[in-house]
Amino acid sequence: MIDESDPNTRLGEHEHPWLLAYSVALTVNGRPYRLTVDPRTSLLDLLREHLQLTGTKKGCDHGQCGACTVLVNGRRITSCLTLAVMHDGDDILTIEGLGSQDNLHPLQAAFIERDAFQCGYCTPGQICSAVGMLAEAGAGWPSHVTADVGIEQVELTRTEIRERMSGNICRCAAYPNIIAAIRDVSEGTAQ
Amino acid sequence: MRSFTYERVLDPGTACAAAATRPDSKFICGGTNLIDLMRLEIERPAHLIDISRLPLTAIEELPQGQLRIGA
Numbered sequence: 001m002i003d004e005s006d007p008n009t010r011l012g013e014h015e016h017p018w019l020l021a022y023s024v025a026l027t028v029n030g031r032p033y034r035l036t037v038d039p040r041t042s043l044l045d046l047l048r049e050h051l052q053l054t055g056t057k058k059g060c061d062h063g064q065c066g067a068c069t070v071l072v073n074g075r076r077i078t079s080c081l082t083l084a085v086m087h088d089g090d091d092i093l094t095i096e097g098l099g100s101q102d103n104l105h106p107l108q109a110a111f112i113e114r115d116a117f118q119c120g121y122c123t124p125g126q127i128c129s130a131v132g133m134l135a136e137a138g139a140g141w142p143s144h145v146t147a148d149v150g151i152e153q154v155e156l157t158r159t160e161i162r163e164r165m166s167g168n169i170c171r172c173a174a175y176p177n178i179i180a181a182i183r184d185v186s187e188g189t190a191q
Numbered sequence: 192m193r194s195f196t197y198e199r200v201l202d203p204g205t206a207c208a209a210a211a212t213r214p215d216s217k218f219i220c221g222g223t224n225l226i227d228l229m230r231l232e233i234e235r236p237a238h239l240i241d242i243s244r245l246p247l248t249a250i251e252e253l254p255q256g257q258l259r260i261g262a
Contacts (some may be wrong), residue, residue: 008228019194020194020196022197038194039194039195039196039197039239040192040194042193042226061230062227063223063227078223081221081222081223081226081227082221082226083197083219083222083226083239085197086219086222086241086243088199166209185201
């Protein structure tokens with residue numbers, strides 16, 4: 001929490017709000033961090049500029065492309081449209097925390113197997129989004145195309161995956177292979 | 192984006208009191224609209240009140256068949 005009596009919290013005076021800085025403690029990929037940030041810092045810029053975790057990409061910086069998608073307490077969000085100060089106490093998972101070169105996350109392996117990218121810029125966001133999406137579907141959340149919103153277990157058809165992944169744009173249009181990779185994992189048929 | 196002060200509130204009463212004392216403030220929760228507008232300086236709040244942690248998450252059934260949806 002923000003403690004205004006803490007000298008580290010308020011570097012400037014009230015009449016100089018551009019000098020404000022706030023202390024934020026959060027966990028990123030299992031590691032605890034405490035940082036002092038300008039309140040305008042987005043979570044995306046905290047990850048890329050302060051922690052040098054550049055796996056999370058900045059595409060549009062307007063929440064429209066999904067390249068910056070990360071998981072906050074297990075839920076997917078666009079990290080460009082949320083302030084770092086709002087995540088004091090939160091648990092952040094980025095593409096770097098999902099898997100390593102020697103130990104790929106099943107979705108990472110499926111994206112490679114299915115050739116689910118060309119340039120790869122949207123891929124970290126696509127994969128983080130898919131992790132969040134599979135958890136949502138597993139919890140029974142309906143989507144805009146779910147015919148019966150009362151159903152407990154949604155079948156992740158191509159149409160469902162398309163709709164649920166619609167917040168992640170791929171300029172190379174690798175969509176057919178992205179959907180195939182996600183289906184492999186959701187159906188348990190990944191290599 | 193212009194700078195601002197920030198506070199996180201944990202209950203609705205504190206949120207209302209904070210907004211009452213700061214007419215130049217805005218509530219923020221998800222931020223998907225406000226942050227975009229602040230970047231373009233269409234919105235220029237001097238203070239942000241973060242209501243994302245308010246415990247208004249339940250859907251309650253009321254006696255006369257109505258639902259109250261926390262948001």
